[in-house]
Amino acid sequence: KAGVTQTPRYLIKTRGQQVTLSCSPISGHRSVSWYQQTPGQGLQFLFEYFSETQRNKGNFPGRFSGRQFSNSRSEMNVSTLELGDSALYLCASSLGVGNQETQYFGPGTRLLVL
């Protein structure tokens, strides 16, 4: 079974631009969560989607948004990029129906904002 895939793997943008990242979950997984990882900060929860609905979100500004499609693929968008948005963005998929499920992470998209 193919793992979680994320595109693009690397991205360079300038301040003020916007960016869209894509995540394809493991086949059969309906939950996709997004995280921002920066050195020393661990993984910061952005939001979680299940069956095209956002079920929860973390403490990020409204510039960060996401969506999920009927095939469970998910995208996240960051508008008006700031230097501090430079990070590794990880998505993770799971079945989404249990109380505690293992999350399977993709390789991440490394975003650099200049």
Next chain:
Amino acid sequence: GQSLEQPSEVTAVEGAIVQINCTYQTSGFYGLSWYQQHDGGAPTFLSYNALDGLEETGRFSSFLSRSDSYGYLLLQELQMKDSASYFCAVTFTGGFKTIFGAGTRLFVKA
């Protein structure tokens, strides 16, 4: 607030045993998970404790004490390939939200 505290770095010798602690200030979660992340790689699941006590998976064991708001990951017979970052994480009841600690960087020396 919701937070998990871990040591930032731990160093140990090949073949030794190392314990990585995780203390938390939160409630209403299902259990404590541990993930491993090698440099340049994605986090991968290691272990999960839904109940208090010790869970063993090969060379790795994990422990949870809800009354002490504390858990740990125990790595035995350390190998060089165990050099990585280790994260504890909790997923909240009905919230479909997972909070990770800042991670512990483990260095294994020969």
